[in-house]
Structures are given as C-alpha cells and as structure tokens.
Amino acid sequence: MQNFIPSPTTLVALAKIGLLIGGLMTAAAYLVLVERWMAAWVQDRKGPNRVGIPLTKIRLFGLGQPLADGLKIILKEDFTPRHVDKVLYTAAPLVLLAASLAIFAAIPFGSSLPPIPALGLTGEEPLLVAPGLDVGVLWVFALSSIAVYGVLLGGWASNNKYGFLGGLRSSAQLVAYEIPLGLGLLGVVLAAGSLKLDAIMNAQASTGIWYAFAQPLGFVVFLIASFAEAARLPFDLPEAEQELVGGYHTEYSGIKLLLFLVSEFLHMVTAAFLIVIMFLGGWHLWGVTGSGPVETWTVALIRFAVLSAKIFGVILFFMLVRWSWPRFRFDQLMNLAWKVMLPLGLANLVTVAAVEEFRPQLVAALGEGGARAAAVAIPWGVFLLGWIAAGVLTPSGTDNTPIRTPEPLDAEHGLGRRRDLVQA
Amino acid sequence: MIASLLPSISPGTLLAGGVTATAASLWMLLPRGRSGRAERSSRWLGGLLGLAALAAFIALGRRLGSVGEDTIFLVVALVAVVSGAATVVSRSPVYAAIWFAMALAGVSGVLLVLGGQFLGVATIVVYAGAILVMFLFVLMLAQPAGLAPYDRVSNEPLLAAVAGAVLLGILSLSIGRLAADPASCCAVPATKAALLATDPGAGPNGPGTVDLLAADHVARLGGELFGRHLLAVEVAGVLLLVALVGSIAIVSRGAADDEATDSRRATP
Numbered sequence: 001m002q003n004f005i006p007s008p009t010t011l012v013a014l015a016k017i018g019l020l021i022g023g024l025m026t027a028a029a030y031l032v033l034v035e036r037w038m039a040a041w042v043q044d045r046k047g048p049n050r051v052g053i054p055l056t057k058i059r060l061f062g063l064g065q066p067l068a069d070g071l072k073i074i075l076k077e078d079f080t081p082r083h084v085d086k087v088l089y090t091a092a093p094l095v096l097l098a099a100s101l102a103i104f105a106a107i108p109f110g111s112s113l114p115p116i117p118a119l120g121l122t123g124e125e126p127l128l129v130a131p132g133l134d135v136g137v138l139w140v141f142a143l144s145s146i147a148v149y150g151v152l153l154g155g156w157a158s159n160n161k162y163g164f165l166g167g168l169r170s171s172a173q174l175v176a177y178e179i180p181l182g183l184g185l186l187g188v189v190l191a192a193g194s195l196k197l198d199a200i201m202n203a204q205a206s207t208g209i210w211y212a213f214a215q216p217l218g219f220v221v222f223l224i225a226s227f228a229e230a231a232r233l234p235f236d237l238p239e240a241e242q243e244l245v246g247g248y249h250t251e252y253s254g255i256k257l258l259l260f261l262v263s264e265f266l267h268m269v270t271a272a273f274l275i276v277i278m279f280l281g282g283w284h285l286w287g288v289t290g291s292g293p294v295e296t297w298t299v300a301l302i303r304f305a306v307l308s309a310k311i312f313g314v315i316l317f318f319m320l321v322r323w324s325w326p327r328f329r330f331d332q333l334m335n336l337a338w339k340v341m342l343p344l345g346l347a348n349l350v351t352v353a354a355v356e357e358f359r360p361q362l363v364a365a366l367g368e369g370g371a372r373a374a375a376v377a378i379p380w381g382v383f384l385l386g387w388i389a390a391g392v393l394t395p396s397g398t399d400n401t402p403i404r405t406p407e408p409l410d411a412e413h414g415l416g417r418r419r420d421l422v423q424a
Numbered sequence: 425m426i427a428s429l430l431p432s433i434s435p436g437t438l439l440a441g442g443v444t445a446t447a448a449s450l451w452m453l454l455p456r457g458r459s460g461r462a463e464r465s466s467r468w469l470g471g472l473l474g475l476a477a478l479a480a481f482i483a484l485g486r487r488l489g490s491v492g493e494d495t496i497f498l499v500v501a502l503v504a505v506v507s508g509a510a511t512v513v514s515r516s517p518v519y520a521a522i523w524f525a526m527a528l529a530g531v532s533g534v535l536l537v538l539g540g541q542f543l544g545v546a547t548i549v550v551y552a553g554a555i556l557v558m559f560l561f562v563l564m565l566a567q568p569a570g571l572a573p574y575d576r577v578s579n580e581p582l583l584a585a586v587a588g589a590v591l592l593g594i595l596s597l598s599i600g601r602l603a604a605d606p607a608s609c610c611a612v613p614a615t616k617a618a619l620l621a622t623d624p625g626a627g628p629n630g631p632g633t634v635d636l637l638a639a640d641h642v643a644r645l646g647g648e649l650f651g652r653h654l655l656a657v658e659v660a661g662v663l664l665l666v667a668l669v670g671s672i673a674i675v676s677r678g679a680a681d682d683e684a685t686d687s688r689r690a691t692p
C-alpha cells in the first residue's frame with residue numbers, strides 16, 4: 001500500500017473542489033434572494049427585506065432570508081407518497097444534483113494563480129478543477145445530457161399522471177434544445193481550435209475579439225438554447241404550476257424538492273458561466289486584464305473579479321428576462337427549436353467554418369487587419385440575413401385559434417368526418 | 425483482499441472456477457417467473473456466487489498482471505461489471521435501462537482512467553445522453569399500467585447464462601495469452617514504429633509509444649479521424665443522413681396517407 005499523505009496536486013484539487021461547491025451553494029442561496037429583489041423591483045413593490053439577525057431588530061436588508069428559507073425547507077417533513085417507486089424517487093434528485101455539480105469540473109472559475117513556491121507549485125495554477133481534461137466542452141455537454149435522467153426518472157417514479165407528463169414534457173424540451181446548444185458550442189470550438197474552456201478564453205483574450213462579436217448568430221442561438229436548457233422563463237414549461245399542475249416534481253416535497261430546485265438554479269449558473277466563457281471573453285476586458293500569462297496576484301484577482309462580474313451580469317439578465325416575458329406554449333417551444341434555432345445554428349456553423357477555412361486567402365487579399373474586419377463583418381451579414389429570414393419565413397405560432405377547423409355538421413355532408421365512426 | 429488469499433491456485437483453475445461461478449450465478453439471478461420465496465433464495469445464492477466469480481476474476485487479473493493497485497480503476501471497473509450484470513437480471517425494463525446507464529458510466533470511467541478522454545465522454549453523450557433516453561421514453565410510455573408477464577421472465581435463462589460465461593472465459597483466456605506473450609500483441613509494425621519515432625507527441629515510454637494523455641489528445645484524434653480515416657467518417661455520415669431522410673420520408677408518407685383518407689372521407 002502507498003502512503004496516505006496526499007500529494008500537493010491532490011490537495012490543491014480538493015481545495016478547488018471545496019471552494020467551488022461551497023461558493024456555488026452559497027451563491028445559489030443568495031441568488032434566490034437577488035431574484036426576489038429583482039421581482040420586487042420589476043413589479044414595483046418591496047421585496048424580502050425583514051429577516052436579519054434573529055432575536056434582534058437588525059434587519060440587514062433581508063440578508064438573513066436565504067438562511068431562514070433553507071432552514072425551513074430542510075426541517076420540513078420529508079414526505080414520500082405511498083404510490084411511488086421508492087428507489088428511483090430518491091435517486092432522481094440526487095442524479096440531477098450530482099450531474100449539475102460535476103459539470104463544474106471542467107468549467108474554469110478564473111484565469112489562473114501565479115506560482116506559489118511555498119506549496120511546491122512552480123507553474124501557473126489554473127483555476128479549474130480538472131485542468132488536464134482535454135474535452136472540457138464535451139464534458140459539459142455530456143453531463144448536461146445526464147440531467148435529463150433526473151427529470152425523466154423523477155416524473156416516472158412519482159407514479160402520477162401530471163408528474164409523468166411533466167417529466168416527458170421537460171425531457172423533450174431538454175433533448176430538443178441540446179441540438180441548437182451544441183451547434184452554438186461547435187462554432188466557438190471551431191474558431192478557437194480547442195475543446196478546453198480555458199483555451200477558448202485565451203483565444204478571445206489574445207485577439208481581443210469576443211466571440212459574441214465574431215459570431216453573433218451563434219451567440220443568439222446559444223443564449224436562447226441555454227435559457228431553454230436551464231428551464232428559465234420563457235421556457236419554464238418543466239414547472240408551469242399555474243396551468244400545467246407543476247411538472248416532474250409535483251410529488252416531491254422537503255429536502256428532495258430543494259435538491260431539484262437547487263439543481264435547476266445551478267443550471268442557470270452553469271449557463272451564465274458558459275455564456276461568459278464562450279462568448280463574452282471570460283476573464284478578458286480590454287485594457288484592464290491584459291492577455292498574457294499571470295505573473296502577479298493582482299492580475300489573478302482582477303481577472304477573477306472581471307469573470308465574476310460578467311457572470312453576475314448575465315445572471316441578472318436571466319432574472320430580468322424571467323419577470324419580463326410570458327411563457328411559450330409547447331408547440332411554439334418545439335417550433336422554435338426545430339424550425340428556427342436549428343437552421344440558424346447550422347447557418348452560423350457553416351459561416352464560421354467558411355471564414356476559418358478561407359482565412360489565409362482573406363489575409364492575402366486584405367491584409368491582417370482587413371482579414372480580421374472581414375471575419376467579423378461576414379458573420380454579421382449572415383446574422384442580419386438569418387434574422388430577416390427567420391422573421392419572414394417562420395410561421396407565427398402566436399395565434400390561439402385551433403389549427404384544424406372542425407368539420408361542418410350540416411345535413412348535406414351528413415356527420416362529416418364523424419360519419420365513418422357512426423357507420424362502424 | 426480475497427485476491428491475496430488465493431496465491432496457491434493456478435490461473436487455469438481460477439479461470440475455470442470463475443467461468444463456472446459466473447454461469448451459475450447468472451442462471452440463478454435471471455428472472456424465471458417463479459414464486460416469491462424460491463425466487464428470493466435463488467437470487468441471494470446467485471448474488472453470492474457472483475461475488476465469488478468477481479473475486480476469482482480479480483485474482484486472475486492480479487496473477488496475469490493486468491489488474492493493478494489503482495483504486496479508481498478498480499472502482500469504475502466494478503461499477504461497470506456489476507451494473508452490466510444487473511442490466512441483464514433486472515425484472516423491470518426501466519431498471520434494466522438505468523443499470524445500463526450505470527454500466528455506461530463505469531465504462532466511460534474506465535476509458536477516462538486509461539486516458540481515452542474523448543471516447544469516455546463520447547460514450548456518455550451518445551449512449552447515455554441520447555440513445556438510452558429514447559429507450560426510457562419508449563419503456564415508460566409502453567407500459568404505464570405495469571409490467572407485462574413476458575417482460576418479467578427471461579427466455580432461455582440456462583443457455584443465455586452459459587453462452588455469456590463461455591464468451592467471458594474465451595475472452596479472458598485470449599487476453600491472458602496475449603499478456604503472457606507481449607511480443608505478439610504489443611509490438612508496433614516497423615513502418616508505424618518509424619512514423620511514431622519521428623512524432624513529436626511520442627509517449628513517455630520512448631519512441632514507438634503514443635502518449636494518450638498528451639495535451640492535445642482530441643486534436644490528434646481528430647487529425648487521425650479526418651486524415652487517414654476520412655472515407656470511413658464520410659461513409660458513416662452519409663449513412664446517418666440516409667437514415668434521417670428515410671425516417672422523415674416514412675413519417676411524412678404516413679401523414680400524407682392520413683390526409684388523403686381524411687379528404688376522401690370529407691367529400692362524399
């Protein structure tokens with residue numbers, strides 16, 4: 001047997017995992033509070049502002065609210081209905097939470113730390129749990145496809161019609177929007193030439209052109225698809241409690257429901273991370289962060305702060321959208337995925353591939369700067385064309401009249417299409 | 425471990441014992457539609473025999489030097505093997521599908537430990553994330569009222585168990601032979617060795633080996649796929665496209681037929 005003293009690399013990895021999970025869980029709790037404040041602001045009322053330090057009159061702007069909420073839902077009775085499939089009913093929220101936490105193994109949460117000789121770290125230490133993983137984007141994609149299991153199993157194990165239909169509804173949505181999500185990812189991977197998320201950020205930092213500017217169509221497709229994957233409004237059909245009696249977690253309560261809700265919130269945080277890392281330059285900000293290797297702690301901290309601020313901004317955008325848009329109907333949701341997002345994603349991918357393929361010719365014809373400008377201008381042209389085409393060609397799915405007009409029931413046509421039923 | 429308690433048994437005996445125990449345990453574990461008590465005791469016995477078979481195979485692997493001390497490898501490999509067996513012997517199709525997903529996760533873990541990162545993650549994306557979800561959809565929609573009797577009983581449990589165990593034995597035997605005689609299995613052909621020797625990505629074991637954990641793992645794999653194996657990739661792509669077009673044609677023809685009959689009925 002080997003000795004049981006872990007190596008510095010193991011220790012650093014464990015420290016990163018601890019930081020990440022602790023940070024994510026705290027952030028999830030406090031983001032709920034931010035979301036409620038945002039709701040209050042949009043609806044012109046006062047949000048939660050009372051809970052402060054217990055047994056005193058100090059309110060602290062309601063900062064105690066997440067703790068009180070968490071305590072309440074953890075101490076609630078963990079009720080398991082008798083008609084459920086117990087094993088899968090318990091496993092479903094765990095699968096969902098494990099998958100949404102494991103995604104962060106491949107997601108960088110900063111640039112990197114300068115060398116720390118005291119700990120035996122001679123190189124730059126990347127702020128990423130699994131820096132050796134060469135398939136970062138695929139890892140994220142794989143684990144977000146595992147999340148479907150939690151939803152599907154939760155719905156099925158509940159042994160309840162509404163729960164089961166909710167599970168089918170949400171898993172159909174997740175599966176459908178994985179395709180435009182993947183197409184948006186592919187464009188960035190093609191341009192950056194790597195599946196590593198930190199390499200993608202470095203590529204944007206070195207040119208100074210964020211992929212949101214170089215691939216506007218891909219950005220829009222990815223943004224919309226990640227809203228759908230995170231099941232946020234206007235895509236929150238998985239839990240449409242007002243009109244569809246909740247969804248896959250109708251039968252859940254207490255801590256298990258909390259696990260489902262936390263995982264959904266983590267999906268939004270993941271989506272914000274990915275949007276920032278892949279399209280908004282990650283830790284890069286012109287003139288502030290530089291783009292070279294990290295040598296001092298100041299640079300490391302500035303980059304961490306820039307990345308965090310961007311992510312927080314995207315999350316605020318998610319929340320603002322939630323309180324500004326109505327929910328889609330299911331057929332509108334599917335039409336959007338298959339008839340609008342998929343062709344637009346393909347158009348983006350073809351454009352990016354063409355630009356990357358003919359970049360040497362562009363450089364030869366227009367010079368370095370001209371080629372760079374053309375590589376931004378061509379995708380914007382395609383973006384405008386795609387926007388117009390989507391507006392003109394796609395059927396508007398907003399009218400609520402029935403799609404088939406009912407058959408006339410007059411005497412001349414007998415009972416219309418019902419006649420064969422009568423004869424039979 | 426039990427594996428270290430069995431130093432005196434020869435590999436051949438271990439293999440024979442392992443294969444026999446596997447066959448017997450699978451036969452006992454497979455659902456055969458008996459009454460509750462007999463089924464339960466048979467399952468217990470089958471589980472114990474399965475553990476014995478696992479121990480025999482681990483001991484065999486140790487003896488042949490193909491199972492190391494790597495704890496993570498052992499864990500993921502055990503997950504894969506046990507979930508694979510559970511897939512076969514589950515009585516509920518939904519549970520079988522879930523166990524299959526676990527087996528895929530185990531296999532993907534083994535691939536990750538061995539350095540095949542792309543293959544490991546692609547296993548999850550393609551099988552667990554796409555194909556198996558479709559299976560689950562069908563299984564869950566097919567029998568909402570409970571299991572049909574034919575889903576609770578396995579056909580030909582004896583033949584199936586014996587065939588599986590024999591296949592396992594033959595594979596282990598051939599792998600054991602190859603491990604005992606490394607010259608025939610792991611030598612690189614001369615031209616390939618020359619190519620690899622000039623390769624900047626040659627592995628830590630000197631020229632002729634490839635560093636699977638190289639930093640540009642996926643880029644090298646992609647270069648290989650779209651360089652030397654371009655034709656195969658393109659053929660597979662065309663095949664998938666044909667399947668896609670075909671399925672859309674079938675579906676839309678069905679819809680057209682419906683509409684045709686509808687309009688015929690509507691106009692007298």
